[in-house]
Amino acid sequence: xxxxxxxxxxxxxxxxxxxxxxxxxxxxxxxxxxxxxxxxxxxxxxxxxxxxxxxxxxxxxxxxxxxxxxxxxxxxxxxxxxxxxxxxxxxxxxxxxxxxxxxxxxxxxxxxxxxxxxxxxxxxxxxxxxxxxxxxxxxxxxxxxxxxxxxxxxxxxxxxxxxxxxxxxxxxxxxxxxxxxxxxxxxxxxxxxxxxxxxxxxxxxxxxxxxxxxxxxxxxxxxxxxxxxxxxxxxxxxxxxxxxxxxxxxxxxxxxxxxxxxxxxxxxxxxxxxxxxxxxxxxxxxxxxxxxxxxxxxxxxxxxxxxxxxxxxxxxxxxxxxxxxxxxxxxxxxxxxxxxxxxxxxxxxxxxxxxxxxxxxxxxxxxxxxxxxxxxxxxxxxxxxxxxxxxxxxxxxxxxxxxxxxxxxxxxxxxxxxxxxxxxxxxxxxxxxxxxxxxxxxxxxxxxxxxxxxxxxxxxxxxxxxxxxxxxxxxxxxxxxxxxxxxxxxxxxxxxxxxxxxxxxxxxxxxxxxxxxxxxxxxxxxxxxxxxxxxxxxxxxxxxxxxxxxxxxxxxxxxxxxxxxxxxxxxxx
Numbered sequence: 001x002x003x004x005x006x007x008x009x010x011x012x013x014x015x016x017x018x019x020x021x022x023x024x025x026x027x028x029x030x031x032x033x034x035x036x037x038x039x040x041x042x043x044x045x046x047x048x049x050x051x052x053x054x055x056x057x058x059x060x061x062x063x064x065x066x067x068x069x070x071x072x073x074x075x076x077x078x079x080x081x082x083x084x085x086x087x088x089x090x091x092x093x094x095x096x097x098x099x100x101x102x103x104x105x106x107x108x109x110x111x112x113x114x115x116x117x118x119x120x121x122x123x124x125x126x127x128x129x130x131x132x133x134x135x136x137x138x139x140x141x142x143x144x145x146x147x148x149x150x151x152x153x154x155x156x157x158x159x160x161x162x163x164x165x166x167x168x169x170x171x172x173x174x175x176x177x178x179x180x181x182x183x184x185x186x187x188x189x190x191x192x193x194x195x196x197x198x199x200x201x202x203x204x205x206x207x208x209x210x211x212x213x214x215x216x217x218x219x220x221x222x223x224x225x226x227x228x229x230x231x232x233x234x235x236x237x238x239x240x241x242x243x244x245x246x247x248x249x250x251x252x253x254x255x256x257x258x259x260x261x262x263x264x265x266x267x268x269x270x271x272x273x274x275x276x277x278x279x280x281x282x283x284x285x286x287x288x289x290x291x292x293x294x295x296x297x298x299x300x301x302x303x304x305x306x307x308x309x310x311x312x313x314x315x316x317x318x319x320x321x322x323x324x325x326x327x328x329x330x331x332x333x334x335x336x337x338x339x340x341x342x343x344x345x346x347x348x349x350x351x352x353x354x355x356x357x358x359x360x361x362x363x364x365x366x367x368x369x370x371x372x373x374x375x376x377x378x379x380x381x382x383x384x385x386x387x388x389x390x391x392x393x394x395x396x397x398x399x400x401x402x403x404x405x406x407x408x409x410x411x412x413x414x415x416x417x418x419x420x421x422x423x424x425x426x427x428x429x430x431x432x433x434x435x436x437x438x439x440x441x442x443x444x445x446x447x448x449x450x451x452x453x454x455x456x457x458x459x460x461x462x463x464x465x466x467x468x469x470x471x472x473x474x475x476x477x478x479x480x481x482x483x484x485x486x487x488x489x490x491x492x493x494x495x496x497x498x499x500x501x502x503x504x505x506x507x508x509x510x511x512x513x514x515x516x517x518x519x520x521x522x523x524x525x526x527x528x529x530x531x532x533x534x535x536x537x538x539x540x541x542x543x544x545x546x547x548x549x550x551x552x553x554x555x556x557x558x559x560x561x562x563x564x565x566x567x568x569x570x571x572x573x
Contacts, residue, residue, distance in 0.1 A: 028256040035203040036260060042199050043264070049195035050268060054078065056189040057118075060182045064165075065114040066174050067106050071280040076100045079284055082273020085231040085266055090224075093119070103282050109164075110173045117161030118186070121178055123154040125187045126221045134215030137243040138222075150222075193217055197240070197261045204257055206249045216243045220258075231269070236262045286534040289452050295496035298471050300417050312336045312411055313385040315344040316363070317377035318398035319571055322353040323511040328396070329361035331404040337415050339391055341407070344384055345398065348377040348571075358398075373481035374571050378488070386474050391415060393473040397464035397571055403505045410502055411467045419500035420472040421492045423458075424465035429503030438508075441518065449486050452529070453493055457501065461486060464571075465504055472497045479535065480528040483521070487532040494532075 036043055058073040065073075076099035083092025100111050127150065130138055138147055165175050178186075191214060198213035208216065223239040224232035240258035245251055277284045281291065314332055318325050325345060332343045345358035349371030359365045366384055368377065378395060385393040392414040396402050406424065413419035426434070427446075434442075442462050449461035462485045468476065477491050478484045493499055 024255055024259055025252050028252045029259065032200065032204045032253070032256040032260045035205075036200055036264070039199075039203045042203060046195045046199035047264070047268060049192045050265065051272075053189040053192040054081075056185045056192065057122075060121075060178070060185040060189075061114060061118055063182050063185075064118060064176050064178055065106070065110060066176065067110075068100065068104065068114075072100060072103050075103070075276040075280060075284075078269075078273045078276035081269045082276070085269045085273070088228060088230055090227060090232075099276075099284055102284060102286070107173070110168055110175050113161060113164045113168055114175060116157065117165055117178060118182075120154060120158035120161050121183060121186045122190075123222075123225060124158060125183075125190055126218050126225075127151060127154060129187070129190055129214055130218035130222050133211050134219055134243055134246065137215060137219045137239075137246050140242055140246065142223075150225075190214070190217060190221070193221075196264060197257070200261045200264065201244070201249070201257050204253060204260075206244075206253065206257065208244075208247055208249075212247045215247070216240050219243045231262070231266055233262065282534070286530065288530075288533065290454055290490060290494055290533065292454065294494065297420070297496050297498050298475070300420065300469060300471065300498075307389075307391075308338075309340065310389055310391040311340045311342045312392045312394060312407070312415075313342045313344060313388050313390040314394040314396060314404070314407065315346060315381035315385050316358075316396055316398040317346045317348055317374055317381055317571055318350065318354050318358065319348040319371060319374075319377070320350050320352050320354060321398045321571070322350070322357050324400040324509070325354055325363075325398045326357040326361040328398050328400055328404060329358055329363045333404065333407055336408045336411055339415075342388060342390075344381060346377045346381045346384070348372060348374070354398075373483070375478045375484045375487075376481035377571070378484040379476075379478045379481075382468070382473050382476055386470065390470055390473070393468040393470070395464075395466045395468075399464075399509045399571060400511075401506055401509050402465040406465070406504045410465060410504065413500045413502065414467050414469050418498070420469040420497035421489075422467040422500045422502060423460060423463050423489070424467075424504035425460040425501045426463060426504060426506040427459045428501065430505045432505070432507035434506065434508050445486075449489065452486075452533070453490060455493070455499065457499075458489075459501060461489065463504075469497070477535075479532050480524065482524040482528070486525060487528050490529065490532045 054074065054077050057077055058070055061073045061077075062068050062070055076096045079099045080092045080094075080096035083095040084090055085092070097108075097111055097115050100106055101108055127147075162177060165177055169175050169177075194210070194213040194217040197216045198208055198210065201208045201213070201216075220232075220236050220239045220243070223235055227235040229235065237255060237258045240261065241251065241254045244254035244257060249257065281287060281289075316325065316328065329343055329345065333341055335341060343363040345355070345363040345365045347355040347358065347365055347367040349368050355365045355367050366380065368380065381395065382393065392411045394407055394411055396404060396407075402424070410422055410424050413422050427442075431439075442460070446459065446461040450456065450458045466488075472492055475492070475495055475497070476488060479487050479491075489499075
């Protein structure tokens with residue numbers, strides 16, 4: 001039902017607009033619209049006043065709720081305005097709260113309490129202005145008892161909001177009660193909004209005077225508080241026409257002025273509201289790119305503090321790789337930059353001889369009880385590597401596509417302290433063979449990741465050869481089990497770790513089949529990237545891991561039969 005609300009609201013809005021246009025006198029409506037278009041400077045000035053009204057409301061909200069930034073306050077007001085124009089029953093009011101809660105770290109109760117308090121102040125200002133500027137129009141729009149009841153409800157709303165705010169303040173919430181400055185801003189906002197109808201009526205040949213424009217605005221907004229249709233279409237036109245007629249404007253032109261004024265406001269609401277869904281970041285629907293400003297780089301572990309015997313730990317996730325894992329393990333160098341290399345194979349629930357052949361080649365094998373996916377295997381490998389107190393961690397695919405002999409080049413920036421996260425780039429190195437469709441797919445996915453990460457130096461987003469500093473390996477989080485490539489890069493970049501690439505060699509696998517299938521890959525990876533971009537990121541600890549000699553790895557574990565495998569192919573891209 002929630003997904004149908006915007007559709008239903010838009011449909012009702014379209015029907016209401018069509019109906020109003022059909023009942024309007026085309027000649028009179030055309031004359032008003034033509035007069036407005038003939039004075040673009042006046043229209044822009046009126047829209048500027050309308051925009052200024054929301055600036056005043058934003059300032060008032062930020063004053064009452066100190067933790068709210070002006071940008072997010074402005075966005076929430078316009079998202080709510082947009083919602084009120086596409087949803088029935090003024091359901092857009094809720095969006096002003098949800099926008100703030102989705103896009104900031106503010107607690108729900110202060111946000112709701114401040115919204116209720118200021119909305120009550122809005123209604124008090126509107127009813128007061130309408131009573132002062134157009135008492136006869138109020139009497140014509142509804143019986144006196146209805147306005148008395150409305151006043152009592154508004155007073156109750158204000159009292160409830162103020163009482164709630166007081167309780168929250170006593171509980172330590174950062175809230176302020178509206179003072180004279182806030183109330184003045186609320187009233188001034190409605191006065192500024194009156195410029196729209198003043199301009200449109202004026203160019204149509206009817207000088208309402210500022211008091212008359214305020215009367216039209218105040219009465220229409222007061223009546224719209226109980227509007228049923230999206231944007232209050234119908235309700236707005238009826239109330240505005242009644243007030244305009246009371247001010248001496250003939251009924252036909254009055255309706256044309258009301259309809260044109262409402263159309264201008266609606267155009268503003270839809271245009272600026274759509275912008276406010278995305279600006280400022282994060283947008284209403286979350287982030288789609290890393291922030292422009294990232295946390296500072298976590299303090300790296302000084303090279304001199306790393307024990308001379310601290311190893312470079314190379315781990316290889318493997319699933320059904322009995323044909324290649326032994327040869328790959330055998331090619332891993334015994335030392336890199338004078339440090340011993342410890343080789344770990346994470347057997348992700350293989351049913352063949354992967355674990356046995358890896359152990360026979362000299363690797364320490366950690367067997368997972370079932371096939372959980374490459375992302376889970378990499379997560380497990382990072383944890384196992386960190387337990388050995390390494391000088392650096394290297395990840396390499398077990399399918400033979402990457403050259404273990406390039407490990408010294410890959411890990412050099414980490415050992416030098418120049419980078420925390422190094423990716424071996426096939427596209428700046430030497431590719432002996434890669435299928436055309438895979439080359440294209442890698443290029444496209446890398447271009448997308450480059451845009452998301454805001455890194456022009458990112459040339460290979462799917463490489464299966466990577467190196468990590470101890471701090472980066474310990475801080476790395478992989479949000480899904482299926483894969484790791486994009487989310488790992490975004491996670492570490494988002495935490496401020498220093499990134500680098502080095503050229504590597506690559507050749508396409510000669511045995512086995514990759515688990516990657518484009519449709520499934522995108523269905524799994526795209527939502528995971530979205531979750532990664534919108535996950536709360538705690539500031540990484542600046543404390544470096546304590547250097548120590550590597551612990552003795554555990555004995556190889558025998559593989560157990562997997563249940564419910566998630567990938568049918570071997571790992572590799």
